[in-house]
Amino acid sequence: MTTIISKAGYAAAAWSAAYAAAGAAWALGAPGFPWGASDPDPDGALSILAGLTPDPGGWWVAAFGLLGAITALALVRGGPAVQRVAVFAAWPLALLLAVVIPDSRLMMGVAYTPLMTVAGLFDGPWGQIGLGDAWPWPVLNQLLCMLGGVLLAGAALTAQRARREACGSCGRADEDTGWTTPASAARWGRVAVMVAVVTPLIYCATRWAWPLGIPLGVSREFLEQGDREAPGIWLAGAYLATFGALGGVLTLGLVQRWGEIFPRWIPGLRGRRVPPLLAVIPATLVAIIIAVAGLTYVRRALAGLFDLAEWGAWLPECFWPLWGAALGAATLAYHLRRRGRCPRCLRGEDRPLAASTT
Template identity: 85%
Template sequence: MTTIISRAGHAAVAWSAGYTVTGVAWALGAPGFPWGASDPDPDGVLSILAGLSPDPGGWWVAAFGLLCAVTALALATGGRAVQRAAVFAAWPLAAFLAVVIPDSRLMMGVAYTPLMTVAIFLDGPWGQIGLGDVWPWPVLNQLLCVLGGVLLAGAALNAQRRRRDACGSCGRADEDTGWTTPASAARWGRVAVAVAVVTPLIYCATRWAWALNIPLGVSQDFLDQGDKEAPGIWLAGAYLATFGALGGVLTLGLVQRWGEIFPRWIPWLRGRRVPPPLAIVPATLVAIIITVAGLTYLRRALAGAFDVAEWGAWLPECFWPLWGAALAAAALAYHLRRRGRCARCLRGGN
């Protein structure tokens, strides 16, 4: 993970240049423009770019990619003053790529991919769904946008570390102070983990209840209509809820001993130290995906797209940005507690 961050600037330049060229190609008529009419977004209610067309949309994509490329190049090679301005621009650009452009279908793709591996053995409509249905090109493009946002954020983070003479790999300065000390991170990290574990439980409770035909937060007509239109849909919802609950259990590892030392029941690994990236990278990516999905529901809720009486169908998801933020904070606290002095620090480089 540290190596990825230290090299993120050049990777972000490459990603941005590639997206700039792709935007120009779309504007000139190349197929594959992932928004607008090409996007199977029902009624254009999920993506904020649903109304975009290849012309002029492709030119806007190219211009945005060029802006990201210039910013990433400044982060990787610019002087201190240039980097300061580039950092100021990089974080909003990274946030736009990683959490604004994508929508809730990204989370659905990640969550349903394991189910799709056994879907051919299921009866009803679920047996007819494949990976291509949950990962159409417009959703895969969202994954590419998240990658670009992560690379740009990594480049900005690395530039900030260099500006304060911290290690470019792990971010550690000569002495940690304030909220970055391991002791402080342990305290606020526990709070973040608690929030990340508790927040999704409302969603889990509703979906498990629906699978048992208990209309928690919705009407019985809602359950009957959903089961009529897509038999097995509430079992799929219970699957997603269980997926979220298991994620909550794994989140506890960010503050438990078994999150640092492999437990005895894991063959060949028992007693060994858990590599920090093994916990930090998945937690960070899941935090982004959860936040994206929650912002989609929150945006639609504020637009009045939901029936207030059927609150169970949308209100729990509106708390997912809180879940995502708490999970990201918990991953950061875990990193601060475990980073120590990396090999690059010991060699005296930054």
């Protein structure tokens, strides 16, 4: 298990060290500080760091990165007591990086990327939009922060597994018990999948209705104003809704056979087992991104920044944290159902000898 801990811990330490160096450079006047005046968030309503300036903000970033690097290295090289403290510190740091610092623009960037890659093929205003519009540096930085948080969480999780003598790859110990058994995970996983599929349909219903001229959840004046100020905006909303609905269809794979065995219509892969991480990694990242976007809307709603009469423009998004949590739970259930087939467990790698036969 030492190898897995080292890989996860050193990756998190390297990310944190790089971020510490970047923070110090910004504080000393280097360009590229991703918050405050350089962030294209006109009213500061999206980012919680909208008021941050390079000095002293850069120094805070440097200190945060240094703390992350020390914590990650402690997870790798520290003794049992030091590792316990490091795990305790790593989870809040990871949560701050992955969930608190990013905002809803991260989800917009991910969702619009497929469209932006082909937008140049079209005439009109859409033809003038490219990937740079979906991923300006402040939003790309949010993606980097999220990935840094995931690395640190992975290092902490791996260290926790080592302490309880579980497999460093899948987390399985001698036997699954209680809610972690495959049968139990299958039951509550189906409920989680159902919630993850149904929840975004509230948003989809409004965004599909608006291009058809149906003012669902908003006034007709709202729709007309949007058409005047940004022609095609409701079609873009319908695209996002369709993107979310397709994600719901893919979520079904977490409880369907085609989520474990490649279906017949996939050439070269038909009939083969789906590697669990092929589903777990993207589903986990998407769950985080969805929850982050929803929390942005919840925060803005609690601040009174929305018109209550135009509830369709913001209330469906406030359910996205539930969507993200349900997707995360469904992904965990999928992992618990399939981790008994972990190759490392079968080969007895990174496991205590007594547990290597399970």
